[in-house]
Amino acid sequence: MSVKEAGSSGHRGQAAYHLHIYPQLATSESQAPCQASCRVTATKDSTTSDVIQDAITSLQLDGSKRYVLVEVKETGGEEWVLDANDSPVHRVLLWPRRAQDEHPQEDGYYFLLQERNADGTIKYVHMQLMSQATATRRLVERGLLPRPQADFDDxxxxxxxxxxxxxxxxxxxxxxxxxxxxxxxxxxxxxxxxxxxxxxxxxxxxxxxxxxxxxxxxxxxxxxxxxxxxxxxxxxxxxxxxxxxxxxxxxxxxxxxxxxxxxxxxxxxSGVERTILGAGPVLEVLWAKSHLCQEARLSSACAV
CATH class of the missing domain: 3.40.850.10 (Kinesin motor domain)
Known part of the structure; x- marks a missing residue:
């Protein structure tokens, strides 16, 4: 992530980061998800509520509706709704270094802005549309996950x-x-x-x-x-x-x-090696004979 002096959310003078927010909102006309993204400046002290409010302003959304910020990590199929007091910046700093800078959706680590229903449920759930195998393959192709080994010697x-x-x-x-x-x-x-x-x-x-x-x-x-x-x-x-x-x-x-x-x-x-190797067949015959005798004794016991 690029860093500069914070200029929003009331945190001037602190190191700030650019968070890219991807809204997944169904419009009332077509019920199709809105795909326009926005960039929000935040600090480590910025809460989820601060980031959501800045995203609403940037995207000119209806402020009377209830929104949630969702952290998506396609590796492992994780989709986590952030609490109002969580720090989105702290979340990003735990992502792979490559995903921290711009975190485009194709890299598999990003934030979604979603709208809640009246009962508190989320209208649109992203990870239902993508299988874990597909998501993992995409991350491997982009170098965010190591390629699986061809074989294992252990x-x-x-x-x-x-x-x-x-x-x-x-x-x-x-x-x-x-x-x-x-x-x-x-x-x-x-x-x-x-x-x-x-x-x-x-x-x-x-x-x-x-x-x-x-x-x-x-x-x-x-x-x-x-x-x-x-x-x-x-x-x-x-x-x-x-x-x-x-x-x-x-x-x-x-x-x-x-x-x-x-x-x-x-x-x-060496002569020692030849002697031991020569004794091998004899030892095998003795072992086989002992094994057969043991089986014969067991068979006799069963017959009795």
Whole structure:
């Protein structure tokens, strides 16, 4: 808003601001809303009553009728009738900087002058004519709201956490060959069913001693955080890998072991790594056998 010495509303000597008022009044002849606007000079001490009176004078309206000043913020679909003693200038100073200067209607932050009915209700309600989605899109297009992200590398940051949005985000990332996504400290992996060149020593070095979430989600990031937490706390650490058959659990285990042995041995083809990887299939068979035995015992118990 432009500032100058106040010259109206009895507040001379104070910093003043230009408020643009948009009347939404139905004429008696056509019942069509009047669209002419006016500019009122006000200070921080100017009340809503002062601004309404100046607007009535500027627009040459019928002073015997009852008017209200309405603050419209199309982001969120807000329409707020100001009290008689409210300060419209204070309201404007809370708007985005770009909307403060001239606050045209297309920027989504402005004041409406409306007429009350005899019972105190308002004849014309602006926000009923515009859906919240349309209003938000307009504000984004004009730079008053940030553009929505194409995807989120942490599912906890989704603006609306629903199953549909979650799957849509994972699919969008998968199509860009981003197969890893965080859910807080949990790493979600989508099997690409092909090899991606993101597991070489360069990536091990890239994620070494980095805070989780600082870089793009990766299985090496999880391995690195676990390894350095063990060194720092001197406490055993555990990584749980779960998923459906064919989801890539074995391959994820291999990548984790590869990264852990690289960090500890400072070598990328060590005998320790080959030994652990070689024991993987044996451990999987033992786990599967134990799982089948447990299921068999449960079935026998049910039969009895």
């Amino acid at each position: 599912l906890c940051n989704l603006p609306e956490l629903t199953e549909e949005n979650l799957l849509k985000n994972l699919k969008h990332r998968f199509l860009q060959q981003k197969i890893y996504t965080y859910a807080g400290s949990i790493l979600v992996a989508v099997n690409p069913f092909k090899f991606l060149p993101i597991y070489n020593p360069k990536y091990v070095k890239m994620y070494e001693n980095q805070q989780l979430g600082k870089l793009e989600p990766h299985v090496f990031a999880l391995a690195d955080v676990t390894y350095y937490a063990m060194l720092r706390k001197h406490v055993n650490q555990c990584i749980v890998i779960s998923g459906e058959s064919g989801s890539g659990k074995t391959q994820s285990t291999n990548f984790l072991i590869h990264c852990l042995t690289a960090l500890s041995q400072k070598g990328y083809a």
